Amino acid sequence: MSNDKYRILCTRPLTDSSIAAAGANGIDIDVQEFIQIRPLLLPALYENRDTAVGRIMVFTSAKAVEILAEGYLAGWHSIMVPRAQVCCIGGNTKQAVEKAFPDCTILAEASYGKDLATAMIQLGSIHEVSFFCGNQRRDELPGILKAAGINVHEYVIYENIPTPVITNGDYDGIMFFSPSAVKSYLSANRLPGKTVCFAIGTTTADSLQGNTTGKIIMSTATSEDSMVQTAILYFNNINCKE
Helix, strand or coil, X not given: CCCCCEEEEECCXXXXXXXXXXXXXXXXXXXXXXXXXXXXXXXXXXXXXXXXHHCEEEECCHHHHHHHHHHHCCCCCCCCCCCCEEEEECCHHHHHHHHHCCCCEEEEEEXXXXXXXXXXXXXXXXXXXXXXXXXXXXXXXXXXXXHCCCEEEEEEEXXXXXXXXXXXXXXXXXXXXXXXXXXXXXXXXXXXXXXXXXXXXXXXXXXXXXXXXCCEEECCCCXXXXXXHHHHHHHHHHHHHC
C-alpha cells in the first residue's frame, strides 16, 4: 500500500483492535456517535423472565442481546438459560448470543430479518417465540412469522435516540451501521459525491440511495470486522490501480 492516509468517519463506536487494524493499513478512523441506545424498563418482562426466556428467543441486533442479558438476566439464575433456544442474525448479533448464552442452541440464523423468518418457518417446528428488539426494528420478520401462524411475543427493550452532529472533516469514507444512523447523519450533514459510503447491509445501503451521488459499498458480512476489512480492501484496491 502507498503512504497515503485515508480518513473515515465511523458513525458508531469501534473496538480499539478495529481502529488499530485500519491504522496499520493507512486508514485513520474518527468515531462520532450519531445514535445513542437507551435501555427500556419492562416490568412485565422482569416478572415473567422464565416464560420469555423459556420460549425460542429471536434477535436481530446485538444490542437487544446485551440489554436482555445485562439488564434483565444479570444475577438471575434459571434452569431455562442453559437450555435457551435462539434464532438470530449472523455477525455481531450471533457473537453477542454466543457470549451471553454460551450453552444455547442456535436453531436458525441468516444475514437479514426476512431471511431469518423464512429459515424459521422452514424448520416446521416453531410455533411461539419471544422477539427482543429496539423501537426502530423493521416489520419484515415479525410480519412474516405472524402470517405463517407463529405467535410472536415482542419485547421492545431499548430505543434508538438520534444524536446528530455537524461534521467538519473532509472524509474519504463514512461507515453506517443502521438506517437510523444514516437518517441522523443526514439531518445535520450532506454527503459529498467523492465520499464513499460503507453500509453494513442492504437496508442501510437502501437508506443511502438517493442521498448521495458517490459510491455505496456494502460490507461482505454484518459485523464490525467485516465493515473495517471492506474499507481496507476498497482503499487497497484503489492504490493497486494507481
